[in-house]
Amino acid sequence: MRRQVVLFGDSITEQSFRQGGWGAALANAYSRKADVVLRGYGGYNTKWALFLLHHIFPPDSARPPIATTIFFGANDAALSGRTSERQHVPIEDYKQNLRKIVLHLKECSPTMQIVLITPPPVCEEGRHAYAKYSKSFFVTANVYKNNLALSHYVDWIDQTALYCRVMYLSLYGENAMKFPERTNEVTGQYASACVETAKEIGVFSVDLWSKMQETDGWQKKFLSDGLHLTPDGNAIVYQEVIKIFNEAGLSADNMPLDFPHHSEIDAKNPEGAFQQKCF
Secondary structure (H helix, E strand, O other), X not given: OOEEEEEEEOHHHHHHHOOOOHHXXXXXXXXXXXXXXXXXXXXXXXXXXXXXXXXXXXXXXXXXXXXXEEEOOOOOOOOOOOOOHHHOOOHHHHHHHHHHHHHHHHHHOOOOEEXXXXXXXXXXXXXXXXXXXXXXXXXXXXXXXXXXXXHHHHHHHHHHHHHHHHHHHHHHXXXXXXXXXXXXXXXXXXXXXXXXXXXXXXXXXXXXHHHHOOOOOHHXXXXXXXXXXXXXXXXXXXXXXXXXXXXXXXXXXXXXXXXXXXXXXXOOOHHHHHHOOOO
């Protein structure tokens, strides 16, 4: 059975297998050596993630993952009293939830390498622009809906317009810029809490919040909507995670293939190549 690396997190993890995603890059790096398993849940915070632990990481698993990334905090840091407050988790609770997740993983496997990843920085201007785009798409979709030439697209337009309207109102509200649902300052506090927790419990961490802000123009270079990642932003996550994996002795270059390389197979006697132990 092939080794597993699990990516556990929110939408930034869920989207990591898209083209240019950091999860897809990891899967490519460990091709034929370890399965990179996506367990990303858009909109989730650490409180809700606790309900998934025993399903994703059963304590009695005969072969637990060799490594796991834990990438939560972007939703925990949503501001209380604002339009995304249902996702908000107080910072001390956030730290305790991270601790519970890590302790559960250590119970599953004392040798598992665990990496906590902080939320990325937030560009409030980018969040406002995305909110305006969602609202404008809702308005445009309803205009198109009444165009007879586009009548065969009505079902799709209805669904898309409804989605955009719900997204706009539930996540951003009518005063998205006046009352931002996330700020970079508060998210930075959660990032610091994540790094601090990792140090306290002895696991690796990636301070993505700080790392991205080392680059001028990070707001548009690394973030697509003020929160989620562009391909360049995904590349930063991949580079930081793979660096830690290599330091922890999990370099893909040093792992055996799960089955023989084709060059090792004798065309006249292929069975011989498969008598070796397969990982």
